[in-house]
Amino acid sequence: MSRFDLREVCVERAGHRIIDHVTATIAPGRCTALVGPSGAGKTTLLRLFNRLDDPDSGTVLLDGAALETLDVLALRRRVGLVGQRPVLVTASVREELRVGAPQLTDDEALELLKRVGLAPEFHDRPTEGLSGGEGQRVCLARTLAVGPDVLLLDEPTSALDPEAAAAVEDTLCGLLGGGLTAILVSHSAAQVRRMADDALVLRKGRLVESGPVAGVRYVSAGGAD
Numbered sequence: 222m223s224r225f226d227l228r229e230v231c232v233e234r235a236g237h238r239i240i241d242h243v244t245a246t247i248a249p250g251r252c253t254a255l256v257g258p259s260g261a262g263k264t265t266l267l268r269l270f271n272r273l274d275d276p277d278s279g280t281v282l283l284d285g286a287a288l289e290t291l292d293v294l295a296l297r298r299r300v301g302l303v304g305q306r307p308v309l310v311t312a313s314v315r316e317e318l319r320v321g322a323p324q325l326t327d328d329e330a331l332e333l334l335k336r337v338g339l340a341p342e343f344h345d346r347p348t349e350g351l352s353g354g355e356g357q358r359v360c361l362a363r364t365l366a367v368g369p370d371v372l373l374l375d376e377p378t379s380a381l382d383p384e385a386a387a388a389v390e391d392t393l394c395g396l397l398g399g400g401l402t403a404i405l406v407s408h409s410a411a412q413v414r415r416m417a418d419d420a421l422v423l424r425k426g427r428l429v430e431s432g433p434v435a436g437v438r439y440v441s442a443g444g445a446d
C-alpha cells in the first residue's frame with residue numbers, strides 16, 4: 222500500500238500560483254477525492270502524483286521518498302492513471318491490454334476483463350466500435366495490467382452516459398475495496414460520497430478543508446455537484 226505526503230507544494234503557471242502551499246496526506250489503501258470549484262487546481266494536483274508535472278517548490282513523497290528521487294517509469298507503473306475519456310492506442314483489445322504488459326497471458330487478460338466487468342469475448346474485439354463505457358473499462362484493464370498499487374482517476378465517468386457511468390463507477394468501487402490507494406477528481410458530490418473515504422477541498426489552489434468525506438462540509442453541502 223502506498224502513502225503520499227505533499228509538503229508545501231506550489232505550482233506556478235503563467236505567473237500565477239495555481240497550487241499554493243498545499244500540505245496533505247493521501248492515506249494508503251483509501252480513496253481520496255480532490256474536490257473544489259472549477260479552476261481550483263484539482264487536475265494540476267493530480268498530475269503531480271505520477272510526475273506528469275512537477276511542483277515549482279515543495280515536495281511530493283511516496284512512502285517517504287521524494288518523487289524526483291524515484292525512476293519515473295517505475296513510478297508510473299506503480300501509479301496508474303485513468304483519464305476522463307477512453308484513449309485507446311491500438312487496434313484491438315488484445316493489444317491494448319498488453320501496451321504496458323507485453324508478457325500478459327491470455328488467462329491473465331481474461332481475468333482482467335472480468336475484473337472490469339467485460340465478457341471474455343471482448344478480448345478479440347477491435348477497439349474501434351467499443352462504446353464509451355466499454356472503452357473506459359478497457360483503459361482501466363490496461364492500467365491494471367501493469368499492476369499498479371495507486372490509481373489516479375481524473376473524472377473517470379464524466380464523459381459517459383448515466384447508465385455506463387453508474388456501471389463503471391460500480392466496477393471502480395469494487396476494485397477500490399481491494400486495497401488499492403486511489404485519488405479521484407470528481408465534480409459530483411454524490412459520486413464522492415459513494416466512492417471516496419477522504420476528501421481534500423481546493424479553492425484557488427489552496428487546501429481549505431480535508432478529512433473523512435462524511436465530515437467535509439463542501440461535500441455534504443453538495444458543493445461539487
Ligand SMILES: Nc1ncnc2c1ncn2[C@@H]1O[C@H](COP(=O)(O)OP(=O)(O)OP(=O)(O)O)[C@@H](O)[C@H]1O
Binds near residue numbers: 239259261263264266
Ligand atoms: N498551463 C497553464 N497556463 C496557465 N494557466 C493554467 C495552466 N494550467 C492550468 N492553469 C490554470 O490553473 C487553474 C487550475 O487548473 P486545473 O485544471 O487544475 O483546475 P481544476 O480544478 O481541475 O478545474 P476543472 O474542475 O474546471 O477541471 C485554472 O485557473 C487554469 O486555468
